[in-house]
Amino acid sequence: MxxxxxxxxxxxxxxxxxxxxxxxxxxxxxxxxxxxxxxxxxxxxxxxxxxxxxxxxxxxxxxxxxTCKRCGRSPRVAKMKNVKLRPNQRLRLKCNARSPSPMRISWFKDGVPIRRSRRVRIKNKKRKRLMRSTLIIRRATESDVGEYVCRAKNKDGSRSQKSRVTMPNRPFRAERPRRAAPPSCSC
Known part of the structure; x- marks a missing residue:
């Protein structure tokens, strides 16, 4: 063709x-x-x-x-920093993305979309072709430890960046579904 x-x-x-x-x-x-x-x-x-x-x-x-030279490209997303947290500290992750066409930014934790709540806020600021999205989690707990992904998507594709959030007491482990252990037999 x-x-x-x-x-x-x-x-x-x-x-x-x-x-x-x-x-x-x-x-x-x-x-x-x-x-x-x-x-x-x-x-x-x-x-x-x-x-x-x-x-x-x-x-x-x-x-x-x-015939825009930059049109027809998926967004560019800047690298995100890994974060070390203390319990009850505020978690703030920033994601900067640039795109020639309108885009949308989504946040994920361990592969699951993050929803806004009283404790979780997402702020988006748009300036021409640049969009800055900030994820803020108040009073972080051990359940907030994990891998966070910022995904920018426009009509031409999507790109994402990752950030690992850890606490000094608990090392980072990518959470995977665990299989149930077979019953033990004491024969």
Whole structure:
């Protein structure tokens, strides 16, 4: 399957011969146009994708928005720091993400989505293409120890970063479902 490549070409129609070649598009001599094309079988061979548009500021702004270099990318998420907590201390995790298109940030603890409550708050601040999300847990306990994930998602994909939260009394262990031990037999 061939990849569609879009090229912006500025076409200047000069003279009657050139005008005859593009008569179907009703182009006027001496006027500059923008033509969207795709490769057509060989070097320097292109096929027009749409009717040529007059070259002016308004059209160029539309083209710039449509051919945004940074558009079409999943968000970038900055690395997060691991945290050591003391009991009843406030846990604060920050997640900074950047995206050219609108995005949403979600938080997870040990693979489970985190929900807001009286003790758990999530603050989101948005500034142009940057979003800063802060997870705040009041009066942290041993049950708050684990692996936290910040996931930024937009229409083009998602990316995430992890942070490990530990307490001095309790080392970090990734929690996995445990199997029940088989009954012991004293025969």
């Amino acid at each position: 061939s990849k569609l490549v879009m090229v912006v070409v500025v076409l200047i129609v000069v003279g009657a011969a050139a005008a005859a070649c593009v008569a179907r598009a009703r182009l006027r001599p001496g006027v500059r146009y923008i033509v969207f094309v795709k490769p057509d079988g060989g070097p320097r061979r292109f096929r027009a994708l749409a009717t040529p548009e007059p070259h002016n500021r308004r059209t160029m702004r539309k083209v710039a928005r449509a």
